[in-house]
Amino acid sequence: MSDIPDEPRRIELNTEELxxxxxxxxxxxxxxxxxxxxxxxxxxxxxxxxxxxEVAASIAEDDAGKFDGWFKTGMIGRASDDDAKRWQEGxxxxxxxxxxxxxxxxxxxxx
Numbered sequence: 001m002s003d004i005p006d007e008p009r010r011i012e013l014n015t016e017e018l019x020x021x022x023x024x025x026x027x028x029x030x031x032x033x034x035x036x037x038x039x040x041x042x043x044x045x046x047x048x049x050x051x052x053x054e055v056a057a058s059i060a061e062d063d064a065g066k067f068d069g070w071f072k073t074g075m076i077g078r079a080s081d082d083d084a085k086r087w088q089e090g091x092x093x094x095x096x097x098x099x100x101x102x103x104x105x106x107x108x109x110x111x
Contacts, residue, residue: 015057022056026097028108031087034094037103043079046106050075056097056104079105 013021037043046055047070055076058066070076094105 029096047075052106059099
């Protein structure tokens with residue numbers, strides 16, 4: 001018998017279960033809570049035209065086709081210095097979802 005612990009078991013979720021899990025883990029955050037993620041280069045801005053849960057699930061499922069399409073059209077991308085300056089000057093609130101190592105954010109706009 002080995003003294004080496006078993007590898008952690010990876011639980012596979014179907015598409016619907018994954019989306020439910022991401023939805024339950026999604027929350028609202030302000031810019032102060034997101035600054036450290038911006039500094040690490042892992043903050044990804046998601047266009048308000050996209051469903052944040054769908055984007056997060058596509059990243060989790062490693063769906064490069066969808067991701068590349070959104071990236072090429074500017075629908076998603078890393079937060080820029082200009083974004084950070086604008087957010088620092090205001091007090092925006094974001095919907096956020098984590099798909100390690102990425103933190104996805106979608107600015108909540110008041111209409």
